[in-house]
Amino acid sequence: MQDLVGPALGTLAVVAIGGYLLGSIPFGVILTRLVTGEDVRKIGSGNIGATNVLRTGRKDLAFATLILDAGKGAVALLIARALFDSEVAGAIAGGAAFLGHLFPVWLGFRGGKGVATFFGLLIAAAWPLGLLAGATWILVAALFRISSLSALVSSAAAPIYALLPLAALGLPAPQPVAVLALLTAVLIWFRHRENIARLFKGTEPRIGAAKA
Known part of the structure; x- marks a missing residue:
C-alpha cells in the first residue's frame, strides 16, 4: 500500500536532491584531470562521458568512467528504494541522478549524454529490462x-520493454x-539532437573511427 501512495513529499524532495548531487559528480572530468592533467571537455567532442575519455588514449580511465x-544512477536508485521500501522513491532518486549527470551543478549544468547512467538505472530498477536494452x-x-x-534505438525500446509481461523474470511493479x-529516453534523445542531425546527413562517425 505504501508504494501506491508513495513517501511524503518532503522525503521525495530529499531523495531527489540527494540523487541529483550524486549524479552530478563528473567522474570523467575528475579521473582525466587527476591521472593525465588534461581537461576531457577540451578533447574530442568535449563530452564528459566514457566515449570521449577514451579519446585521451586511456582505456582504463574510459572503463572506470563507464562503470562509475x-x-x-544505480546506487541512487537502490539506496532510496531500500531506505523507503518504495519503487517510487527509487525511481525519483535514479531519475534525479540521471538529470545530475546531464546537467551537473559543478560544471555549470553542462554534462554528458547519459547513456551509461541510463543503463545503470535500468539494471538497478529491473535487471531484465536493463539486459534487454543492453542487448x-x-x-x-x-x-x-x-x-x-x-543509444537512440535502445533507449526508445526500453519503455516498450518495461511494459512487457516480464514478471516471471523478476521485473518489479512496472509503473515507476x-x-x-x-x-530518461526522452532526455537521451534531446541530448543526442546533434547526433540525430548528423545521422540524417550521413556524417555521424562510426565506432572505432576518428571523430570528424
Whole structure:
C-alpha cells in the first residue's frame, strides 16, 4: 500500500536532491584531470562521458568512467528504494541522478549524454529490462557500428520493454520503472539532437573511427 501512495513529499524532495548531487559528480572530468592533467571537455567532442575519455588514449580511465557513471544512477536508485521500501522513491532518486549527470551543478549544468547512467538505472530498477536494452544496443552497434544510433534505438525500446509481461523474470511493479525509462529516453534523445542531425546527413562517425 505504501508504494501506491508513495513517501511524503518532503522525503521525495530529499531523495531527489540527494540523487541529483550524486549524479552530478563528473567522474570523467575528475579521473582525466587527476591521472593525465588534461581537461576531457577540451578533447574530442568535449563530452564528459566514457566515449570521449577514451579519446585521451586511456582505456582504463574510459572503463572506470563507464562503470562509475553507470553506478551513480544505480546506487541512487537502490539506496532510496531500500531506505523507503518504495519503487517510487527509487525511481525519483535514479531519475534525479540521471538529470545530475546531464546537467551537473559543478560544471555549470553542462554534462554528458547519459547513456551509461541510463543503463545503470535500468539494471538497478529491473535487471531484465536493463539486459534487454543492453542487448538492443549491442545488436544495433554490431549491425551499423554507430554508437549514437545504438543509444537512440535502445533507449526508445526500453519503455516498450518495461511494459512487457516480464514478471516471471523478476521485473518489479512496472509503473515507476516504465515512467523512468520513458523520461530518461526522452532526455537521451534531446541530448543526442546533434547526433540525430548528423545521422540524417550521413556524417555521424562510426565506432572505432576518428571523430570528424
